[in-house]
Amino acid sequence: MKVSRVFVANRGEIALRIIRACRDLGIETVVAVSEADRESMPARMADRVLCIGPPQAISSYLKVETIIAAALGSGADAIHPGYGFLAEQPDLVEACEENNLIFIGPKAENIRQMGDKLLARKMIGELGIPVIPGSEMVSTSDEAKKAAKKLGFPVLIKAAAGGGGKGIKTVNVPEGLKDVFEEASGEALAAFGDDRIFIERYIANARHIEVQIIGDRQGTIIHLFERDCSLQRRYQKILEEAPCPVMTAELREEICNAAVRIATHIGYENAGTIEFVFDQDQNLFYFLEMNTRIQVEHPITEMITGFDLVKEQISIAAGNPLSISQAGVRMSGHSIECRINAESPDKNFHPSPGRIDAWDPPEGEGIRIDSHCYTGYVVPPYYDSLLAKLVTWGTDRTDAIQKMQYALDNFKVSGVDTTVPFHQYILKNSDYLEGRINTRWIEDTVLREYVK
Amino acid sequence: MEPITQEDVFLILKLIEESKYDELHLEIGDLKLDVKKQGNRASVVDSKCVPEKSAKPALPAAPPEEIKDERVPDTGDAIIEESGLIPIKASMLGTFYSAPKPGAPPFVEVGQDITADDTVCIIEVMKLFNTVKAGVSGRVARICVKDGEMVEFQQTLFLVEEADDLDEGKRKSA
Numbered sequence: 203m204k205v206s207r208v209f210v211a212n213r214g215e216i217a218l219r220i221i222r223a224c225r226d227l228g229i230e231t232v233v234a235v236s237e238a239d240r241e242s243m244p245a246r247m248a249d250r251v252l253c254i255g256p257p258q259a260i261s262s263y264l265k266v267e268t269i270i271a272a273a274l275g276s277g278a279d280a281i282h283p284g285y286g287f288l289a290e291q292p293d294l295v296e297a298c299e300e301n302n303l304i305f306i307g308p309k310a311e312n313i314r315q316m317g318d319k320l321l322a323r324k325m326i327g328e329l330g331i332p333v334i335p336g337s338e339m340v341s342t343s344d345e346a347k348k349a350a351k352k353l354g355f356p357v358l359i360k361a362a363a364g365g366g367g368k369g370i371k372t373v374n375v376p377e378g379l380k381d382v383f384e385e386a387s388g389e390a391l392a393a394f395g396d397d398r399i400f401i402e403r404y405i406a407n408a409r410h411i412e413v414q415i416i417g418d419r420q421g422t423i424i425h426l427f428e429r430d431c432s433l434q435r436r437y438q439k440i441l442e443e444a445p446c447p448v449m450t451a452e453l454r455e456e457i458c459n460a461a462v463r464i465a466t467h468i469g470y471e472n473a474g475t476i477e478f479v480f481d482q483d484q485n486l487f488y489f490l491e492m493n494t495r496i497q498v499e500h501p502i503t504e505m506i507t508g509f510d511l512v513k514e515q516i517s518i519a520a521g522n523p524l525s526i527s528q529a530g531v532r533m534s535g536h537s538i539e540c541r542i543n544a545e546s547p548d549k550n551f552h553p554s555p556g557r558i559d560a561w562d563p564p565e566g567e568g569i570r571i572d573s574h575c576y577t578g579y580v581v582p583p584y585y586d587s588l589l590a591k592l593v594t595w596g597t598d599r600t601d602a603i604q605k606m607q608y609a610l611d612n613f614k615v616s617g618v619d620t621t622v623p624f625h626q627y628i629l630k631n632s633d634y635l636e637g638r639i640n641t642r643w644i645e646d647t648v649l650r651e652y653v654k
Numbered sequence: 655m656e657p658i659t660q661e662d663v664f665l666i667l668k669l670i671e672e673s674k675y676d677e678l679h680l681e682i683g684d685l686k687l688d689v690k691k692q693g694n695r696a697s698v699v700d701s702k703c704v705p706e707k708s709a710k711p712a713l714p715a716a717p718p719e720e721i722k723d724e725r726v727p728d729t730g731d732a733i734i735e736e737s738g739l740i741p742i743k744a745s746m747l748g749t750f751y752s753a754p755k756p757g758a759p760p761f762v763e764v765g766q767d768i769t770a771d772d773t774v775c776i777i778e779v780m781k782l783f784n785t786v787k788a789g790v791s792g793r794v795a796r797i798c799v800k801d802g803e804m805v806e807f808q809q810t811l812f813l814v815e816e817a818d819d820l821d822e823g824k825r826k827s828a
Contacts, residue, residue, distance in 0.1 A: 237808065253806040254747045262807075267780035268747050275749065275804030297780075 205229055205280045205304060205520040209273035210248065211294075212284030213263065215574045215591060216496070217244035220282045223512040232276040234269060236262035238582040243574040250276060257584045263287045270297045280304035280519060286586065289495040290317060306519040308472050308494045315468055316492040320362040320400055326489045329467055331460045334479055334488040336402035343383040349401045350379055356404040359386045363394035365491050367437030372404060405481050408641050410434065410490070411446050412477040413461035414503045415470070416511065418518045423465045424528040425458040426503050426511075433628065435551065435644050440621070441628060442499040443538045444506050447599055447637045448482070457487055464492065473500070473515050482640060498541070498591065501572055505537035505595040536602040537595045540610065540625040542573075543587040547624035547652070555583040559617030564609040568595045568602075581618055589620060603629060627652055739813040740790050744805040748777040748784070752801040760801075762812070766794045774812055777805065792816040 207230040210217050221231045221244055233248035238257035245251045252272045255262030262268070264287055273281050281303055283289040292310035299305070307313075316322050320339055327333045337349035339362065350357045350373065359382055361369030369390050373382050383399065391397035409432040417423035430446035431439045445454070461476040475497050477490040500511050514525060545551040561577045573590030575581075581589065592609055596602030610626045628634050628648065670678050679688055744750070752760040752775055762774050769791045777784050796813040799805055 252747065253808060255807045267782065271749070271779045271804070272747050275747075 203304060203521045205306075205516055207232060207249075207276070207278045207280070208306070208516065209269070209276060209278035209281045209303075210234065210244065210284070211263070211269045211273075211281050212287055212289075213239050213242065213244060213574075213585065214588060215572045216284035216498075217242075218247060218574045219512055219572055220284060221247050223510065223516060226510075227513055227516060229516065232273070232278050234263070234272055236584070238584055241580075243576060243579070252276060257582060259287065259584065266291065266294050266297055269294065270301055270303070273303055274301055278303070280306055280516070282306040282516070283495070285495050285498055290493075292317070304519050306472065306515050307496075308470060308474060312468055312470050312474075313494045316494050317365065318362055319360065319365060319491055320398065322491060323400075323489070325467075326464060329463060331464065332486065332488045334402045334405065334490065337400050339398050339400055340383075341399075343380040346383045346399070346401055347376060347379050350376065353401060353403045356406075358402045358404050359383060360400055360402055361386065361390035361394055361396070362398035362400060363390065363396035366493065367434070367439075369393060370437050405479055405488075406640075406642065407482045408432075409446065409448065409480040409482060409639075410439075410477065410641050411449070411457065411480045411487065412475045412493075412497075413458050414473070414475055414497075414500070414511070415461050415465045416473045416514060416518070416524065417465055417470045418524045419471055419521055420523050421469070422524050422527075423462050423470060424524060424526070424531060425462050426507050426509060426531055427533050428454065428457060429499055429502055431499060432639055432641050433634075433644055434641055435649070439499065439541065440543075440644065441538065441540050441625065442502055443536065443599070443602070444502040445533060445536065446480075453485075453487070460487075460489070464489070470494075472518055473511055479641075498588070499539050501570060501591060501593045502537040502539045505570065505593060506533050506535055507531055508534070535595055535597050536599040537593060538602045538606050540592045540606065540629075541588060541621065542590040542592055542613070542615075542625070543621045544581045544589050544618045545587050545621050546619035547621055549619075551621070553583070553587050554619035555581045555587075556618050557581075558615060560614060562614040563590065563592075564612035566605070566608065568605045569593070569609050570595070589615075589618075592625075603635065624652065737795075737813075739795050740792065740816050741810040742774060742786070742788055742790065742812040742814060744777060744807060744809045744811055745786060746777055746779060746784065747807045748779040748805065750799045750801065750803050750805045750811065751776040751778060751783075752797070752799075762788075762794050762797070764794050764797060767817070768792065768794060768814070786811070788812075788814065790814050790816060 208224050210220050210231055210233040217233055224231045231248040232250040232252060233244045234252055234254045235242060235245050236255055236257045237253060239245060240253060254268050254272050281298055288294045290313050292313045295305045295310035323333045335353055340346040340349055355376060356372055356374045359371045359373060371382050371386050373379050387397045387399050390399060409430060411428050411430055413428050414426040415423055428446050429442050429444040431442040433441040457478060464476055465474060473496050475493045478487045479490050480487045496515060504511055544554045546554050557580045558575055558577060561575050563571045570593040571590055575589050594602050594605035594609055596605050607629050610622055610629060613622050633639055762768055768788045770789050772788045773785045774788045775786050777786055792814040794812055795815045798810050
């Protein structure tokens with residue numbers, strides 16, 4: 203198998219990231235754009251652009267048939283789905299197989315196994331890897347109440363078909379359960395077409411730690427250490443760092459080995475991330491879920507390992523063995539990523555689409571920016587609000603933080619509101635600087651202080 | 655897919671003028687654009703109206719000393735706006751078929767009168783055949799796509815000379 207022309211079925215910074223990786227590899231690119239993205243940076247950079255539909259993603263970026271037709275019609279031999287949109291849609295993988303296109307990602311079966319969070323929990327539990335204490339599927343609010351009482355409040359109500367922070371609700375007291383259960387089940391049906399719900403114990407003082415893995419078609423799977431993505435708002439990550447600042451060597455080995463075992467067990471291919479919840483009070487980690495795609499925050503892993511994940515994804519998909527062995531993966535320094543979104547932190551993170559009148563990102567040693575923005579670019583209102591991933595690398599955490607402070611202070615954007623000021627605030631906060639944080643810290647502490 | 659227009663060409667030339675490059679070779683489907691900053695050779699060749707890429711240049715190149723438009727006459731998209739022809743555009747990306755089946759006569763031919771309700775072509779997406787209605791009444795002035803070619807969303811398929819006396823029919827079908 204050879205990949206000589208990649209069809210990029212995505213937009214924004216990740217489309218650009220894929221185009222750049224292809225260019226480095228001497229591979230041509232065709233990018234799919236909706237009508238709203240004709241003038242986008244990926245459209246300018248790709249070798250060819252195809253308009254696949256109107257701005258609404260449901261009629262363009264989410265249409266499997268159109269993506270396949272466009273890929274075939276443009277003579278591409280592989281499709282890179284990026285993240286979001288069709289990245290974890292097994293139907294796309296199967297359609298690729300039927301049409302002799304290489305899908306740059308895992309097998310359809312892997313996506314299905316991990317997409318069903320209930321099945322995934324069961325399977326991982328059987329491997330002897332701890333999963334968060336929780337219920338099987340609950341079909342009624344009475345069943346939910348029973349399960350919740352057994353686990354102890356507060357609990358999380360989760361959609362079996364959810365993931366990526368979607369379809370999660372917190373319930374603090376038994377009285378609130380009935381209403382939230384019904385709401386959750388209705389929402390899950392509407393959002394995922396699947397109303398199966400389960401209940402999980404809520405771990406109050408937790409960190410979100412995830413392990414990057416990558417596997418080739420020959421069956422070799424390696425990990426590239428962990429990322430700490432504990433800073434979240436509404437279960438959406440806003441700042442990530444690698445390595446995890448509170449990780450011990452023993453725990454790192456344990457968690458990374460668990461990740462490799464999971465991936466090996468399902469015969470996983472290509473890049474993936476296994477997410478864990480780390481209970482800081484008990485010093486225990488639990489399997490949370492597996493994401494079967496390249497992730498937004500992959501650059502921080504690239505920064506500390508010097509390993510290009512997107513290029514490797516393409517190489518593996520073409521059938522090549524991994525270019526590096528586990529022993530060859532080394533970690534050096536510290537890296538932080540701030541997600542710069544078109545949102546107004548002062549207005550409860552309200553989206554702020556519109557024309558970017560000035561785009562002047564920082565430059566300097568140890569600063570990396572993955573972004574599709576430019577002066578004059580109009581941020582369309584149809585998609586996610588990610589404008590840029592501002593990434594720094596330093597010899598240690600303090601150095602990476604200092605570089606990030608400098609980079610944020612020198613990131614000049616006008617025309618749209620951004621989350622730059624919010625990140626500046628975090629990067630000066632002593633709790634963050636000293637590592638006294640958990641997954642609730644942004645909402646429970648920072649937002650209360652920030653808003654006033 | 656918007657075709658490359660005269661305006662786009664001017665924009666490209668302006669970008670080149672401001673850049674540090676001396677030469678530009680641009681190929682968009684069958685359109686070829688050659689520009690040299692110092693020399694006096696420049697040409698635009700547009701043999702048919704199916705651009706393969708966005709009309710915006712990937713990166714600017716060199717400014718021209720002299721521009722000579724050698725556009726082959728009787729081409730399609732580049733002159734839509736001047737001609738006042740009405741485009742029939744693709745409602746989806748897919749493969750364009752001019753006839754109901756291979757070997758059959760095409761749905762429409764140049765010079766043919768059509769009404770808004772007439773089927774003008776088929777666009778296939780993964781074995782799903784979607785018939786495309788004219789949506790406009792008039793006379794087919796140009797067919798811009800070859801049978802079996804892939805078309806983009808909103809690509810111009812046909813150019814129609816709108817017939818005023820057929821307006822009533824159009825309204826009825828709309």
